[in-house]
Amino acid sequence: MASCVRASMSDNQFELTIEVPFPSQREVSIALQSLSPDREPGTGGTVRTLSASANALSVKWNAVEARSLRVSAGSFLDHLALVMETMDAFGQPALP
Amino acid sequence: MTVVIGFEGSANKIGIGIVRDGEVLSNPRRTYITPPGQGFLPRETAKHHRGVILTVLREALDEAGLKPADIDCVAYTKGPGMGAPLVTVALVARTVAQLWGKPLVGVNHCIGHIEMGRLITGANNPTVLYVSGGNTQVIAYSERRYRIFGETIDIAVGNCLDRFARVIKISNDPSPGYNIEQMAKKGKQYIELPYTVKGMDVSFSGILSYIEEMAHKMLSSGQCTAEDLCFSLQETVFSMLVEITERAMAHCGSQEVLIVGGVGCNLRLQEMMGIMCEERGAHLFATDERFCIDNGAMIAQAGWEMFRMGQVTELSDSWITQRYRTDEVEVTWRD
Numbered sequence: 001m002a003s004c005v006r007a008s009m010s011d012n013q014f015e016l017t018i019e020v021p022f023p024s025q026r027e028v029s030i031a032l033q034s035l036s037p038d039r040e041p042g043t044g045g046t047v048r049t050l051s052a053s054a055n056a057l058s059v060k061w062n063a064v065e066a067r068s069l070r071v072s073a074g075s076f077l078d079h080l081a082l083v084m085e086t087m088d089a090f091g092q093p094a095l096p
Numbered sequence: 097m098t099v100v101i102g103f104e105g106s107a108n109k110i111g112i113g114i115v116r117d118g119e120v121l122s123n124p125r126r127t128y129i130t131p132p133g134q135g136f137l138p139r140e141t142a143k144h145h146r147g148v149i150l151t152v153l154r155e156a157l158d159e160a161g162l163k164p165a166d167i168d169c170v171a172y173t174k175g176p177g178m179g180a181p182l183v184t185v186a187l188v189a190r191t192v193a194q195l196w197g198k199p200l201v202g203v204n205h206c207i208g209h210i211e212m213g214r215l216i217t218g219a220n221n222p223t224v225l226y227v228s229g230g231n232t233q234v235i236a237y238s239e240r241r242y243r244i245f246g247e248t249i250d251i252a253v254g255n256c257l258d259r260f261a262r263v264i265k266i267s268n269d270p271s272p273g274y275n276i277e278q279m280a281k282k283g284k285q286y287i288e289l290p291y292t293v294k295g296m297d298v299s300f301s302g303i304l305s306y307i308e309e310m311a312h313k314m315l316s317s318g319q320c321t322a323e324d325l326c327f328s329l330q331e332t333v334f335s336m337l338v339e340i341t342e343r344a345m346a347h348c349g350s351q352e353v354l355i356v357g358g359v360g361c362n363l364r365l366q367e368m369m370g371i372m373c374e375e376r377g378a379h380l381f382a383t384d385e386r387f388c389i390d391n392g393a394m395i396a397q398a399g400w401e402m403f404r405m406g407q408v409t410e411l412s413d414s415w416i417t418q419r420y421r422t423d424e425v426e427v428t429w430r431d
Contacts, residue, residue, distance in 0.1 A: 034190040037415040038183050075180075079187055082146050086191040089150050090164065 014069045016061040020080065027087060028052045034083050035076070044068035048076065100169045100403060101156065102396025105185035106177025106205050107230060108136040110145045112156040113393025114167070115400050118215055122159035123386065123393040124152050132265040135258065142180035149188050156392065164196040171399025174202030174409070175420035177230065182416040190414055202409040203398045205390075206231060206422040209356040210242060211401055212394035217381035223350040225341045225369070226422075228357035228390075229254035232298065232337075234344045235422060237430060242422050245344040246296030253333050254359045256300035260329055263308050264315070264322050271389075276326045277362050283327020285320055291332060296343060298336045303329070334365045338372050345378065354381040361388040401429040 006017045022028045032052045040048050045064040050057065059076065063069035099116045111125035128144035130136050157163070172189035173182060193200040210224055224235040224242070232248035251259075254273060261272030266279070290306055292299040307329060314320050341353060353373055355366060366382045373380040387394065405428040 030191060030194040033194060033411045034187055037190070037412060038186070039415065041179060078142075078146065079183065082149075082184065082187055083191050085150060086188050087195065090153070090192050091195050 014061070014063045014066050016063075016069060016073060018059045018073075020057040020059070022055055022057065025054055027091075028055060028057050030087065031057050031080070031083050035079055040072060044072075046072045048072060098169070098400060098404060099162065099167050100171050100201075100396045100400040101167050102203070102208070102392045102394065102399055103170070103172040103185045103189040104205070104208070104390050104392045104395045105145045105149070105181045106173045106175070107181065107390060108141050108144075109390040110149055110152060110181075110185065111390060111392035112149075112152045113391055113396045114156055114160040114162065115393055115396040117400075118397075120393045121162065122156045123391050124155040124159065125389075125391050126152060127270070129269045132267050133262050134268075135262060138178045138180040141178060142184045145181050145184045149185065152392075153188065153192070164192070164198075167196065167198055169201055169399060169403040169408075170196070170198050171201045171203050171395050171403070172414075173205050173208070173395055173416075174414070175417035176205055177416075177418065179416065179418050182418070186414065186416050190411060194411070199403070199408040200411065200414055201399045201402050201407060202414055203395045203402065204420050204422065204425045205395075206233070206235075207242065207425050207427075208394040208398040210235065210354075210422075211398040212387050212391075213354045213356040213381065213383060215397050216383045216387050217354060219352050219354045219379075219381040221350070222352035222354035222381060223341060223345045223348060224354045224356060225337060225360070226357045227253050227337060227355065227359035227365070229258055229359075231357060232300075233422060234296070234340050236344060236348045236350065237427065238348075240427050240430070242425070242427060244421070244423055245347065246298065246340040249294065249297050249299050250301040251304065253298075253300055253337065254357070256304045256333060257329070257359070259304055260307055260311075260325075263311055264325070266322075271358070273359055273362060276330065277364060279323045280326040280330045280364065282323040283321070283325075285324040285328075286331060287314070287320055287324055287328040289328055289332045291336060293336050293339055296340055298340060300333060303332065330362070330364055334362075334368050337365065338368050341369065342372050342376070345376065351376075351378045352381065353378060356383070356388060358389045361385040405429050
């Protein structure tokens with residue numbers, strides 16, 4: 001899966017944006033709703049925002065510390081990979 | 097007929113079980129086992145769960161002989177437990193619930209243990225001793241809540257046993273508690289340890305510090321064997337648990353005890369509790385390792401009760417929580 005990453009830094013604020021394309025609106029919506037409910041743990045000042053377009057999931061981070069941004073992004077990618085593997089394995093109901 | 101699939105992964109076990117109207121159709125499970133001397137950490141445990149969860153899900157469906165379309169509801173552990181493993185399991189539960197178009201229901205882990213114990217043993221209204229690596233509570237049902245009569249004021253009894261096992265490098269395979277139980281059978285000498293019951297509550301951290309401090313000295317000087325220590329620790333902590341359980345029974349006028357949670361499959365604990373029950377003319381209910389130790393079917397069973405009462409969890413409310421007390425849940429399915 002291709003994704004576009006943009007990172008920048010201004011006023012001691014780190015920002016990271018990832019765009020994850022999906023085959024259809026349905027998969028985008030499922031991924032968004034699976035990944036949204038759990039809040040960012042800790043009080044590291046990292047804010048993660050998820051949003052959906054027609055066929056892509058956008059994730060944006062704003063962080064004060066690069067370290068907490070890296071931890072948050074790393075764990076998000078693990079979660080995203082698991083959701084996508086689950087879709088691949090159980091997404092197409094077997095026809096009788 | 098109502099078919100519920102349950103996802104559990106709040107600690108080092110990952111289990112997925114399917115229950116159809118009180119019948120367990122499948123209940124596969126994997127355990128993350130660490131080397132002797134090491135405990136399991138949230139990050140590594142979550143990684144273990146991620147690696148096997150889809151295989152376990154496939155097994156659960158295949159063993160039950162069901163297709164996703166046959167399932168009515170997807171239950172998962174909302175808490176309490178370790179954050180990272182809980183999130184891992186909740187992610188898969190949310191994803192399949194959406195893929196299959198099924199409602200989701202978030203289950204309190206402790207309630208899962210209690211409802212599974214009631215289902216398997218047929219206990220009607222027992223005083224419950226819930227003992228595991230993360231929890232130690234004496235519970236009785238009253239007016240739509242499982243009320244906590246007594247609990248640990250520091251660490252869980254299973255945590256005390258697990259950490260003692262680490263001190264003297266007992267294997268974590270299949271579990272430290274099981275290996276302590278086997279070694280305790282060969283213990284010949286009782287070493288006196290602190291006995292810490294405080295009213296209806298118990299404390300284990302002082303006992304652990306004490307035994308951590310003295311174990312190596314006593315072992316190297318040949319004053320006692322590792323087997324003696326296992327025996328003495330079990331006798332002490334289990335006596336404390338039997339004492340507070342008996343007091344809760346007296347308070348409630350209860351004639352039934354149900355032991356649930358991973359430590360609950362310890363046969364010596366069951367034997368000691370059985371002696372107390374016999375003296376009071378009460379009845380003891382316990383289950384074996386399949387249902388005592390964390391498993392998916394217990395979450396499916398509690399989820400089944402909740403779903404039948406019309407309870408579902410919206411995706412936006414399906415966040416996990418590391419702290420979730422047993423008495424926070426309104427028990428809508430009992431009188």
